[in-house]
Amino acid sequence: MNKKVKEAALSLSAASAGLLGGLIFWQKACFWQAEKKVDDTNFEIYSSSHGIIAYTSVGRGRPLLLIHSMMLGTSRKEWDMVIDTLSENYHVYALDLPGFGSSFVPDKPWTAYQYARCIHDFMETVIHRPACILASNGGADLALITSMLYPEKIKGLMLISPEGFGRGFATNEDTEPLHSLLLPVSGTQQFLMGTSKGKIKETLEESFFAKEKIAKELIDQCHYSARRSKKGQVSYATIKTGFWRSDTKAAFTALSVPFWIFWGEENKSNPISNMEWAEEARPDGDYVIFESVGDFPHLENSQSFTNIVQEYLK
Numbered sequence: 001m002n003k004k005v006k007e008a009a010l011s012l013s014a015a016s017a018g019l020l021g022g023l024i025f026w027q028k029a030c031f032w033q034a035e036k037k038v039d040d041t042n043f044e045i046y047s048s049s050h051g052i053i054a055y056t057s058v059g060r061g062r063p064l065l066l067i068h069s070m071m072l073g074t075s076r077k078e079w080d081m082v083i084d085t086l087s088e089n090y091h092v093y094a095l096d097l098p099g100f101g102s103s104f105v106p107d108k109p110w111t112a113y114q115y116a117r118c119i120h121d122f123m124e125t126v127i128h129r130p131a132c133i134l135a136s137n138g139g140a141d142l143a144l145i146t147s148m149l150y151p152e153k154i155k156g157l158m159l160i161s162p163e164g165f166g167r168g169f170a171t172n173e174d175t176e177p178l179h180s181l182l183l184p185v186s187g188t189q190q191f192l193m194g195t196s197k198g199k200i201k202e203t204l205e206e207s208f209f210a211k212e213k214i215a216k217e218l219i220d221q222c223h224y225s226a227r228r229s230k231k232g233q234v235s236y237a238t239i240k241t242g243f244w245r246s247d248t249k250a251a252f253t254a255l256s257v258p259f260w261i262f263w264g265e266e267n268k269s270n271p272i273s274n275m276e277w278a279e280e281a282r283p284d285g286d287y288v289i290f291e292s293v294g295d296f297p298h299l300e301n302s303q304s305f306t307n308i309v310q311e312y313l314k
Contacts, residue, residue: 043076043102046095046126051104053122055095059087062155063131064313065123066094069295070138070163071207072239073200073222075101078136081302086134086309093131095122097139099235101225109178109238112246116145123153132156134309137270137295138163141248148251156258158309161267161295164248166274174242181237191233194240195226207295209266253281260286260312264293264300286312 046053056076064086068078076094086092096103098110098118106114119142123131132155135143140159147154181187193199200223204214226232238244259282263275272289279287288308290297297305 043096046122048104048118048121048125050098050106050118052102053095053098053104053118054102055093055122055126056083057091057093057126058083059089059091061090062313063127063129064090064092065119065127065131065133066092067119067133067135067139067143068094068097068100069136069160070097070142070239070244071222072195072203072236073224073226075221075225077101077221077225078296079298082298082306082309085306089310090313093122093127095119097142099232099238102228105229105231105234107231107234109234109241109243112142112145112244113149115142115244116149119143119146120150120153123150130155132158132313134158134160136160136298138244141246142244144248144251144255145246147255147257151256154257156260156313157255158260158262158312160262160297161264161270161275162248162252162261162278163270164246165252165278166270167242167245168247168249170242170245176241178237178241178243181240182233187237188230188233191236192227194236195223195232197223200226206269208300209264209292209294210300213300249281252278255282255285258285260288262288262290262297262305262308264295264297265289265291266294269295 043054043056046055054076066076066079066083068074068076075096079094083092083094097115099105130153133143135158137160140162141164143157143159144162144164147157181190197219201214201219204219204222205211208214226236261275261278263272265272275287275289290301290304293300
């Protein structure tokens with residue numbers, strides 16, 4: 001190799017190393033900024049066998065467990081608009097699932113069955129008795145798997161548009177990108193790009209019918225929550241590939257407790273035809289359609305939603 005070629009190769013190598021170093025520094029700065037912005041100290045801690053579970057516990061009376069969706073950046077704060085009203089008559093628990101909010105992040109993506117075991121352990125150790133569960137979207141699927149594995153823990157289910165009725169388990173094609181998403185640097189870069197404020201806003205806009213109801217505070221909250229730890233990359237990969245998903249049709253048809261199904265009429269990602277399947281399979285339940293609402297009736301029409309939940313819980 002002549003001198004000029006060597007010099008060019010060295011220059012290219014130095015430039016590449018500089019770019020890589022700059023990229024890694026920028027990635028660390030993103031996590032530092034997110035950690036600095038998160039101010040979430042108002043919660044209790046359950047030390048599970050896997051790690052800490054953050055949760056809110058308010059009110060008195062019969063226990064009601066709230067399980068948030070599996071949307072990127074969500075947490076128990078998804079229930080902030082309804083939890084105070086519900087706590088007037090019930091002892092309400094709202095937990096951060098592993099990988100969300102202030103709870104620990106698993107080292108590897110979890111399946112629905114691992115999440116269900118965690119929910120069971122929480123109910124066993126913290127609530128101490130069977131409870132009703134109110135769960136949103138992907139969280140509704142986890143509640144259904146919990147009811148199938150641990151029916152003695154469930155008094156009743158209130159489910160917002162379970163996703164497993166239509167999507168079922170992730171396919172091999174769905175999970176194929178998992179390895180690349182978990183890689184350092186390149187996978188981290190995909191994670192940071194996928195959790196930008198613009199992407200979070202885009203996800204929320206796809207989930208809401210009335211986009212004007214998406215507050216800047218909600219976007220910021222989801223953005224910083226998704227990035228609060230570098231290990232959030234695992235949660236991102238879990239959600240992006242649907243690794244956590246499960247077919248919940250069998251669990252639903254086997255339910256032996258009272259149940260209520262809520263659906264937003266304008267839910268595009270999980271259309272109302274899936275609720276129609278559920279109503280045909282189990283006509284013995286109660287089904288409620290919220291007009292002019294997308295994936296989250298408890299966020300888009302919280303007052304009406306809370307009134308209906310309180311009526312059913314009587």
